[in-house]
Amino acid sequence: MAAALYDENMGFYAKAPKIGSPDGPFDTNARFPAFGYAIAKAITYAEKVIGFPLRVLELGGGTGQLGNNIISCLENDHEYVVLEPSQGLRANQQQRGLHAIQNIDSLPPKPTFVFGNEVLDALPVHRVMGMGHEEVLELYVDLDEDGEFCEQPRPLSTMALVERLSGDRVQLGRGQVAEICLELKPFFKSIWRVVDPGYVIFVDYGDHASNLYSHRHRNGTLRSYYHQQQLYDQFFAVGQQDLTADVDYTAACFLAEEVGFEVDGLIPQGIWLRNLGILDYKGPTGDRESDQEEIDVLTRPARLGSTFDVLIFKTKGLSNGPGLQPAS
Ligand SMILES: C[S@@+](CC[C@H](N)C(=O)[O-])C[C@H]1O[C@@H](n2cnc3c(N)ncnc32)[C@H](O)[C@@H]1O
Structure with missing residues (x-):
């Protein structure tokens, strides 16, 4: 899976796939400007708790669209860094004006807001x-x-x-x-080193171990995406299709605590985005119907609202992370 996704020449991500565009392999939240708006609200909230300015570290920036959307909704300039192992995607992100780096070790510890959309499910298993x-x-x-x-x-x-x-x-x-996924712990450890203090937020799909490893998933959850289609043959078109598996939330929380974080919350995406204030989103076109459609796709349980969950970790001593309670 590591080679099929990340081999520098032949891997799926080496080819800089257009993730989140209609002609790409699959859609993600990142496609929706309303999502970036809500994340910007989460950053502003974190800044009220920790202090201004916070460094923002986006994990696995994909096409760079989400980074651009978030930055356009932030009121002040921020140090915005994207950690991206794929050289092709890094080049795309840099073309969009983002500061994309290959290795987290180059970052000094700092007050940081860390965010990753669909990154844990892309770690090899x-x-x-x-x-x-x-x-x-x-x-x-x-x-x-x-x-x-x-x-x-x-x-x-x-x-x-x-x-x-x-x-x-x-x-x-x-x-x-x-x-x-044995990469969770080293990944969390590398993040822990640079977050001092801060929140770490993952939006992803998965389940608690008791459900994930139950009879409901007798064949596991490994699957692939190829031209917007979900397939269950990991050996089909190797290097051209994306491979992914559900995240084990039980292990993720346990391992995050082992490296030093506190687990702050696990909440369905739809509720989290509403708590952050996504209902106030107004897109640049002024088309209320299309804004409403975006909000619906992201928040309704029958759409993406309960497909994805939000895992929030924090360094010790911080108050509750963004979006865990309705915005006042
Ligand atoms: C499914 S894509 C999601 C991209 C983007 N966040 C989005 O929502 O469209 C997974 C992303 O995680 C990146 N990734 C994989 N392993 C990573 C790691 N160890 N650290 C940071 N990013 C990683 C991939 O290169 C890719 O950009």
Whole structure:
């Protein structure tokens, strides 16, 4: 999955996909200016708590559209940094005037507002399978006799995989497949180093471990997006389709605490955006109907409002993060 997504020449993200545009592989919240408006409100709120000016660190900036939308809604100038591993996407972000960097290690610790839309679901995962009697094997990518990609169950590459399952209090049934993201902790650790103090906010899809690893997802949640279509064949058009898996919120919260953060909240996107004041959004065209449609798409539970959740971490001692209560 790491190579299929991030190989510098052949990976899906190396080709700078037009994420969030109608002719791109898939849509994200980032496409909607109203979303950027709400995030700008969250930054302003965080500034009231922590003090002005806050550095803004966007994780995984995609096309750069969200960064531009947020900046256009902020009243004052901010140091706005995008952390982006894909060289192609970084180039696009820089063309849009954003300060995009490859490596978080170049940032000094500072008061910071960190934000990532659909980044955790893009971190590579391991796949494992329950074999009965508490035995778990890992599903490796291999080549079959015809030279085609296939999955091969073999002994685990690391005990961290079963440790995660037991930390999540999950026991896989016989034949049950699960994805496990071991990159969460190092990722959180790298963010922890630069946030002093600050809020860290992830908008993503996922579930608590007890649901994520239940019979409802017997084949796991790994899936792909190709030309706006959802597919379940990770070996189809490798490097041309996006791969993603649901985020394990139980592990994410536990690991965030392990690196030093406090978990501040987990709230459906629709409620979070309403609390931030998205209903006041007025787009640049003055077309109220289209503004309302955007707000509806982002907030209604039957649309994106409960598809995505918002995970909020903070450094110790800060008061409640943005959007956890209705704006007064
Ligand atoms: C699904 S896309 C979302 C892009 C954008 N946030 C949006 O909502 O349109 C995932 C993004 O996360 C980036 N990404 C992947 N691994 C990352 C990492 N370790 N740190 C920061 N960004 C990462 C990808 O390169 C890509 O820009």
